[in-house]
Amino acid sequence: MTLHDWLTVALRNLASAAQERMTAEYRAHVQDAMTDGLTEPEAIATLGDPTQVNRALRRAYATDQELSNAQGLKVWWFMLLLVAGYGLSALWFEQAVEAVAAATALVLACLAWVIVRSEPRPVRNLLLATAGPWVFNFTLWLGWSVQAWLGDPPSLGAILWLLPVLWVVWLVGTMQQARRMRRTLALEDRA
Incomplete structure (x- = not known):
């Protein structure tokens, strides 16, 4: 060879x-x-x-495919629209808990946007593509958790414990991938 x-x-x-x-x-x-x-x-x-x-x-x-992934913003905005629609429909049907959960998730989404803005574009796209589904999951989880706390648990009560575990798995995988991307981008900066 x-x-x-x-x-x-x-x-x-x-x-x-x-x-x-x-x-x-x-x-x-x-x-x-x-x-x-x-x-x-x-x-x-x-x-x-x-x-x-x-x-x-x-x-x-990172691979070339990971660095060229431009789907982050599309996923991010789609999920924010989904959460906003969920919140508006909750208001329409007078479900205050779900509406507050959606509003809280949107505030956290704004905070996430501010945090990731300083990242290089490929890393930012990765983080936003992951944060979008997390925001939607968080909306559902918060609404269900408050309902359970008020004495009206959802029929799928086990999901209240499963979603935070899923978030930790998402976070670990995403941070590992972001670290590899930053390391690769640092090589480009040195050249």
């Missing part, structure tokens, strides 16, 4: 900045090993299995 073949497999689907950085590092490693007396195939073998290296690099850096 040539170094080019190894790099093609090891760097597959990584963002271009990560590919450039890793290509330079692996080429330097192979050159150093060859300077120390190894042949090129032996030096390449010291790099390890390219498929496993690709898996490890994708845990550390």
